Amino acid sequence: MELKKNLAISDTGFVFDANSGESYSLNPIGLEILNYLKQGLKDDEIREKIMEKYDVDASTFDLVYFDFIRTLQQFDLFEKS
């Protein structure tokens, strides 16, 4: 899944979808994950990076991560495949 190209992500976690005009605010972890997605990292790579940095096990990460991905899909923030 590729994030929409015209998504502007600021360092503060403010996200602007230039196509729809919608804007969103992210917490620091959300911002970090969104930036990994923007860099084109795969789910496994993101899991690895987060688990290296934070005290979280794989199943808890997956639960929260895929819920976050579903929210991004719901807001139509990925390019149509």
Added chain:
Amino acid sequence: MNKLPLTVAVSGLNNTDNPGPGIPFIRAAKESGRFELKIIGLAYENLEPGIYMRGMTDAVYKMPYPSEGKVAFLDRIRYINDKENIDVLIPNLDAELHTVMISEKELGELGIKTFLPTLKQFEERHKSELEKFGEKYGIKVPRSFPVSSVSDINRIPKDFDFPLMVKGKFYDAHIAYNKEQVISHFNKISAQWGVPVIVQEFIKGTEVNVIALGDGEGNTIGAVPMRKQYITDKGKAWGGITISDQNMIDLTRNLIAAVKWRGGMEMELIKTINGEYYLIEINPRLPAWLYLAVGAGQNLPEAMLLMALGEKVPPYTSYDIGKMFVRYSYDMMVDLDDFQKISMNGEI
């Protein structure tokens, strides 16, 4: 660069909760820097805020209501022109456009220029004609049914599912969830704006709008898409943001090329969840949120005035994405003397 002396008469000074485009038009023209402007405001009501906004107009005149017809309109314009020598007339209200269009020859004889769509363009994009318009130009439009009496409501096709939109021919739109609500909205809208009232299929999605300017030869001089962020209970944008949507730009350019649209316009579209665009309305003038386009880099009032004067204007090719506007209300203090002048003399 020498500034061009120009006297412009502008209507739509109603900066209310149902705002007209007059004041943002004047603001844009003043900021253009191309003109040495004298602005003549044309008002219909004594309490249009634009009458009292300092620094916006040089003079204001009351106008007869458009329903009084062409003769009354031209009589008043002749009177104003004798005093002010108008170069360009910019009508900003839907209800007055027809009268101005059918008066273009007489206005020309007075030396007054306009930059409006042709009568044919104006007529074929009427809400009651929108389905035919969509078919002709290959644009998706919701099905609609014109209603001129309560008995017509019984003839609305059975496959029009609720909810339905009930719209006035110039202004006003309400959603109806059942037949009783259609009747109630019809009575209210027809009493204010006359008939036909248009019953339109409701398209679910996000409302997006484009402001555009056509040169009458098929070229789009400017186009800026916007999404309303804050909508009043009258359905008016109180906040909005420019968006990057090439489909909307293409749709606008193709339409202006096909119709050879002349003048300002606002396209109201619904973008469905499947990414389809339905045209729900074309307003044949620049909208009240026109200053957002100026803020985003396209001074369409400046271009319109130059084209009215016969100049060739190069098209704008870009605009700032993510530029926002937020309206606000503000209490002006008004001298009773000003109110007295406009009320008693019809000019100020």
